[in-house]
Amino acid sequence: MSSYKTRKLKNIIASLLALGCVLVALVPLISILYEVIARGAPAISIEFLTQRTKSAGEPGSGIGNAIVGSLLLVGYASMMGLPLGILTGIFVSEYGNNSFGRTIRFFNDVMANFPSIVVGLFAYSLIVTVTGFSLISGSFALAIIMIPIVASTTEEALKMVPNSLREAALALGVPQWRTVLKVILSNGRAGLVTGALLAVARVAGETAPLILTAFGNPFWSTSPYEPVAALPLTIFRNAMSPYRDLQEQAWGAALVLIALVLTLNVTVRILTMNRMTNRHKAVKRTWTTLRSSQRT
Amino acid sequence: MATGVLILLWLLVAKLIIDSQESIFHFGTSFLTNTRWDPTRELYTALPFIFGTLITSAIAMLIGVPLSIGIAIYLSELAPPWVREPLSFVVELLAAVPSVIYGLWAMYTLRPVLVGVIEPALISLLGWTPLFEGAAFGIDKFAAGVVLAIMIIPTVASVSKETLRAVPDSQREAALSLGATRYETTRIAVLSYARSGIFGAAILGLGRAVGETMAVTMTIGNANMISWSLLDPGQTMASVIANNWGEASGLLLSSLIEIGLVLFFVALIVNVIARLMVGRVLKAVPMTGGGL
Numbered sequence: 001m002s003s004y005k006t007r008k009l010k011n012i013i014a015s016l017l018a019l020g021c022v023l024v025a026l027v028p029l030i031s032i033l034y035e036v037i038a039r040g041a042p043a044i045s046i047e048f049l050t051q052r053t054k055s056a057g058e059p060g061s062g063i064g065n066a067i068v069g070s071l072l073l074v075g076y077a078s079m080m081g082l083p084l085g086i087l088t089g090i091f092v093s094e095y096g097n098n099s100f101g102r103t104i105r106f107f108n109d110v111m112a113n114f115p116s117i118v119v120g121l122f123a124y125s126l127i128v129t130v131t132g133f134s135l136i137s138g139s140f141a142l143a144i145i146m147i148p149i150v151a152s153t154t155e156e157a158l159k160m161v162p163n164s165l166r167e168a169a170l171a172l173g174v175p176q177w178r179t180v181l182k183v184i185l186s187n188g189r190a191g192l193v194t195g196a197l198l199a200v201a202r203v204a205g206e207t208a209p210l211i212l213t214a215f216g217n218p219f220w221s222t223s224p225y226e227p228v229a230a231l232p233l234t235i236f237r238n239a240m241s242p243y244r245d246l247q248e249q250a251w252g253a254a255l256v257l258i259a260l261v262l263t264l265n266v267t268v269r270i271l272t273m274n275r276m277t278n279r280h281k282a283v284k285r286t287w288t289t290l291r292s293s294q295r296t
Numbered sequence: 297m298a299t300g301v302l303i304l305l306w307l308l309v310a311k312l313i314i315d316s317q318e319s320i321f322h323f324g325t326s327f328l329t330n331t332r333w334d335p336t337r338e339l340y341t342a343l344p345f346i347f348g349t350l351i352t353s354a355i356a357m358l359i360g361v362p363l364s365i366g367i368a369i370y371l372s373e374l375a376p377p378w379v380r381e382p383l384s385f386v387v388e389l390l391a392a393v394p395s396v397i398y399g400l401w402a403m404y405t406l407r408p409v410l411v412g413v414i415e416p417a418l419i420s421l422l423g424w425t426p427l428f429e430g431a432a433f434g435i436d437k438f439a440a441g442v443v444l445a446i447m448i449i450p451t452v453a454s455v456s457k458e459t460l461r462a463v464p465d466s467q468r469e470a471a472l473s474l475g476a477t478r479y480e481t482t483r484i485a486v487l488s489y490a491r492s493g494i495f496g497a498a499i500l501g502l503g504r505a506v507g508e509t510m511a512v513t514m515t516i517g518n519a520n521m522i523s524w525s526l527l528d529p530g531q532t533m534a535s536v537i538a539n540n541w542g543e544a545s546g547l548l549l550s551s552l553i554e555i556g557l558v559l560f561f562v563a564l565i566v567n568v569i570a571r572l573m574v575g576r577v578l579k580a581v582p583m584t585g586g587g588l
Contacts, residue, residue: 008477011478018367022367025449029387032398107301107302108301111301114507114567117507117538121556126307207396235396240514247404251400257396258394265389
């Protein structure tokens, strides 16, 4: 048995080590935010935000087409992914208290953690082989990534609705589908909104599936059947290029993208802050982190 | 409607198998055992990329998991209550950063640090092992592993923290009342109790590291070969797909899809194991209206 003093010392060393781990983890986060702002801010100008991407050395290059492309991709993806995800969530929460529901929930969670490049491959072989690289195939890939996120946040939001409300509606003779539609959904609305925001934040930063589907486009394009530019693609291509001016544009685009994604994330945290007890909140947040972490 | 999830999953597997048929019939099992990737002779294989994925994920786990456990212990056992919430939030923000931005940051900010400080130190310390042969270049398997380590921290740390919080207080009280220090309490009463949950958290992190594409593609150097030195460039299953996509057609395209299929099954197995382990631990927490 070691003496009291050495045990005390070990205790202090271990505590400092644990604190050290936290500080080490904060270094990259702070460094990323600092670098993106410091290197990205000088690139930002009205021209940069409104002009299309031009080749290296050409003046007046911008990311306007990439911003529009990203909005279109995420917009179309939301139109496909949100309804499917919400319906899946409703089913699992309201009708899923059986082995079938549990199976769906299980695979939903597995899918939420899936490599997005595999989803990109799927979208490629299903859609790109027909239409060629296109906006619609990119949105399809993003929609598939959205579904599990939206489904699980919807499910959790609906589980928060007290059972007495369900019982009250059913006792009045309201059929179950109407109960779900009028009572449960309107009470869980806030949860649905946060789920949708999280899913949008997650897919806005996706890059890998877009390389395989939307492909990128230096020109303005809004056609669903043409390749389209996107912010993450612009960052990737410019970062890998040997030209200094393109690299600077990559940082500018990174600043725009990170501002968008972090704003959405912080909004979600603020929205969910007061809804639950602490313990509940912590567990839920853990799941939320799991499902919504960027994974391209 | 809900069956959509299952149908999608099945369709995904079926479609990938159909599209990689050409390569499956052409190479058979040699696709998984052949070590040479030679596009000029139309010789394709998945082995160098399986190797690259394993190596980079291993580095990520070796660096990321101990750090995450330290973070989890601090946040769950040691931190004063008022820093717990904000600090957890900040650590979890790491998960919100898009991976292409991690890649950008690693290329321009992390690389000079690796080349200037960390890799020379590793070479002088461990240069005699085959793992650290070569020069410090900063675009290699080690760099990719370091970025992956950072990227798995929020996942592993937050799930580990929750499993530690799920340890009943009576465990801690028993150890403390026997005169154990905080550190001894954590080691004896808390960590051993939460071992399986922390293991599950680490596997979840592995699942993330295996499928990560962009940050790896931008840092690993893209060399289609097997080499044991961590300071040599390499390629993972995900990055080879991303890198060769634009100009791929015919047999190469079909081979890339088969690599994607291999990645799919690896990710599926890892994620199912992780979900089973983590789900069991986190489900013990009471939620209104049923489990998670």
